[in-house]
Amino acid sequence: MASSPQMCLSLYHLLLLTISPLRSHSFFFPSQPSSPCGPGRSWAVRLDAGSVTAGRSLERLAHSVAEEVGLENHGQIGQLEGHYLLCQGAEDSADVDSALDRNPHVLWHSQEHILRRSKRSVTFNDPKYPSQWHLHNDVKQGMDINVSGVWERNITGVGITVVVVDDGLQHTLADIQPNYSPEGSYDLNSNDPDPMPHPDSHSDNHHGTRCAGEIAAVSNNRFCTVGVAYGAKVAGIRVLDGPLTDSMEAVAFNKHYQVNDVYSCSWGPDDDGRTVDGPHPLGKAALQHGVIAGRRGFGSIFVVASGNGGQYEDNCNYDGYANSIYTVTIGAVDENGKRPFYAEECASMLAVTFSSGSRQLRSIVTSDWSLQSGTGCTDGHTGTSAAAPLAAGMVALMLQVRPCLSWRDVQHIITYTATQHDADAQADWGINGAGFHHSHKYGFGLLNAWRLVNAAKVWESVPFLVSYQSPVLKTNEGIPEYPKTLTHTWNVSLSELRQSGMQTLEHVSVTVTVVHPRRASVEIRLVCPSGMSSLIGARRPLDVDTTGFTDWTFSTVRCWGERAEGQYKRVICVIGVDPVSFAILNQFSVNTFPYAMGGQYLDRSFALPCPPGIDVPPEIVSPFTSSSLKSLLLLGCFALFWSLYYTLEVTLTHWDWRGCSTTGRDRGFQAGSTGLEDIHNILWFSNPRAALSHDPLHQTHLQLRVVLLLDFILHLAAHPIRWTLVCHG
Incomplete structure (x- = not known):
């Protein structure tokens, strides 16, 4: 017990030795000053490292400078060597900036202020935006176009113009007027520059305005809705409110094609299950000219709706707009991702996006005209007419990040980025030789704005379009009744393809002439060399036409990306009637490109530079009506x-003057006058x-x-x- 005091003293000395460094450091250099340090009471300074003498650190120099100007050193700022935060003490120091200016050790200083920063989340005050489930579906996750992340990166379609070719555009509407492009608009029905829709007896000339609202309705204006590309410009071409001719259609497809980038066309032939129609010669030529010369040579983008004839078992391969190689054909799915009752299917469909479904499901909320019974806003936009404008808006987002995308680049990016969403066996998904999933009902899948934009950023343009056309095969053979078939094969060799530079497939088209007393009974399939089968000519029970097909062109995209060489088969049969003799003219052409992009490029954050466009002569527009x-x-x-x-x-007057002047000369000036x-x-x-x-x-x-x-x-x-x-x- 006698040694207990000595032991306690030793422990006390050990404790002092242990904590004395901390106490001395805290005494000389307080690490956490008690004085408040906030905006307006703090200065960031950068000290001259060359001023540090031997045995002295930047930390000591910072304390010395702080004492000289009446501030407290709050330590180094992050990992920035030589940068320190100095704060005022309990008492305010006078003229700190002048004192720091005079200090020879201070290279730079700045008083701290509050910086305004906002989170990269998207919020809108448009009253109907919460109801736009196709833009952000809070009820069913994943059943929307996934565009919020694109907006957060300030990609809204700025610099791009989408034109709605329809029955007019009410450009005075609050959701349209700020984004309206008069330079890209025209009225072909009245032959004047104003595409304003005209009231009619049925009050249904609101179609074009609704489509335009889906694309580019203005955001944060406290009115109705938000467009997919709410930073883009929207124009209108009024052409459907009156008789339509081939020449008018051709003019519409190329109208202001150096101003308008994307043409949204939510219309087509009658969806009655019996019509076979499409663009006529002038319309076809205009589509081809648009993809060649439009948009400074990068090509106009034509987005078309697949059609609403599903309840009549119609097929979009009988629609010449939907099966054209120059268009982006878009079908519809409902909010559950299922094909609605009205949606058509075909082998030429590129992709699908959201629209209305059955009565229990929600329709598309968009702007509406305010004429007649309209209110300027609607929650009842339906059909594939509502799907195509959404796709057009997403294309506008793609073109903002990469304006030099060609019309074929857009098609390729869609094939790579569309997502397979319906795993049901009835979805008819098939995998072709290049690994692409395709369904007659859904095309390559559901459009995803995030994937489209990120792929567009790094996309390298595909080479020019090349094609191969087989010789015209003429035959006069009877078509057997199912299950028997009439099959024609055609071999395409590698040497033949080498002459044209072809390697891989894009579109495959077949032109046929068939004579048959009941067109509804004819079924035509095309089988590519990989074995991928396409139902290009589907049976339509309501098609009672007795003339058959005359030089009608079917097409498919189900062989996209496959090698072009090999054996092609065209299989035709009659289902439900006796076999009938017929004459057939058959030809098919194969359009390919020799390049493909891998999926590892998706979700990249950089964009490749664009090459300059072609200087196309400006469109000659008469300013007079x-x-x-x-x-x-x-x-x-x-x-x-x-x-x-x-x-x-x-x-x-001159004659009178001559007579009078002659008289004057004869008379002269008399003296007495x-x-x-x-x-x-x-x-x-x-x-x-x-x-x-x-x-x-x-x-x-x-x-x-x-x-x-x-x-x-x-x-x-x-x-x-x-x-x-x-x-x-």
Whole structure:
């Protein structure tokens, strides 16, 4: 017990030795000053490392500088060597900035202020935005277009113009007007630049305005909804509110094609299960010209709806717009990701996106016209008409990040990024030789805005389009009844493809002529070399046409990415009736490209530079309408007659002057003449018109001419048509 005090003293000394370094460091360099340090009371400074002498650290220098200017050192700022945070103590220091300016050890200083920063989340005050389930589905996760992340990166379609080819566009609507592009708009029905829809007896000319709202409805304007590409411009071409001809359709497809980037077309032939129709020669030529010359040579993007004839077992391969190689064919799924009752299917469908379903399911919420019974907003937009504009808006987002995407680049990116979503056996998914999944019902799958945009950022443009066309095969064979089939094969060798530079497939098309008393019974399939089968000519029970097919072209994308060489089969049969003899003209062409992009490029954050576009001559647009031209014509006729009258008057005046001047010369200036007569004579020589104004007889003639001129003007106003014809003649 005697040693206990000594042991306690030793432990006390050990404790002092253990904590003394911490106490001494804390005493000299307090690590956590008690004074408040916030915006307005703190300065960030950068010290000169060259000022540090031997045995002295930057930390000591920071404390020294802080004491000199009346501040406290709160330590180094993060990992930035030489940068320190100095704060005011309990008492405010006077003129800190001047003191820091004078200090030789301070290279830079800045007083701290509050910085405004916002989280990269997207919020809108548009009242119907929470109901736009196709943009953000909080009820069924994954059943939306996945666009929120794209918006958060400030990709909203800025710099891109989407034109809605339809029945008009109410551009005065609050959701449309700020994004409206008059430069890309036109009214082909009335032949004037304003595509405003006209009220009709059925109050249904709202279709184009609804589609435009889906694409580019303005955000955060406290009105209705938000568009997929709410930063893009939207234009309108009014062409469906009246008789439509082949030439009008051709004009619509190429109208302002250096202003408009994407053409959204939610229309087509009748979806009645019996119609076979599509673009006629001029329309086909315009589509081809658009993808070649539109958008400075990168090609106009034509987005079309697959059709609403599903309840009639219609098929979009009988729609020439939907099976064209120049269009992006879009089908529809409901909010459950299932094919709705109205949606058509076909082998040429590229992808699907969201729209309405049965009555129990939600429809698309979008802008609406405010004319007649419209309110400017609707939650009842339906059909594949609502699906195509969503796809057009997503294409606008793609073009913002990479404006040089060609029309074929867009198709390729869709094939790579669309997602297989319905694993049901009835979905008819098939895997082709290149590993692509494709369904007659869903195309390559569901469009995903996030995947589309990220793939577009790094996409390298595919080479130019090449094609191979087989010789025309003419035969006169009977078509057997199912299960027997009539099969024609065609071998494509590698040497034949090498001449055209072909390697892999894109579209495969087959043109046939079939004579049959009931077209609904004919079924046609195409089998590619890999064995991938496409039902290109589906049976339609309601198609009772007795003429068959005349040079009709079917197409498929189910062989996309496969090698082009090998044996192709066209299999045809009759189901449900007796076999009938027929004549058939068969040809098919194969369009390919020699490049493919791997999936490892998805979700990359950089974008490749774009090459310059082709300088296309600007479109010649007349600024005059037919009514303004008529007015100018009448004005021109009036100016012509006025000039003729004025010429006649000057001529008559000149004749009068010559006669009077001759008399004056004969008479001369008499000595006894009055001064007034002399002035009158001088006026004849210097200004005959002024002299004539003093002549009572000439004044009478002038009054008579004015009366005749007024009579002529009144006659012209009373008979404008007659004078217009005279001017034309």
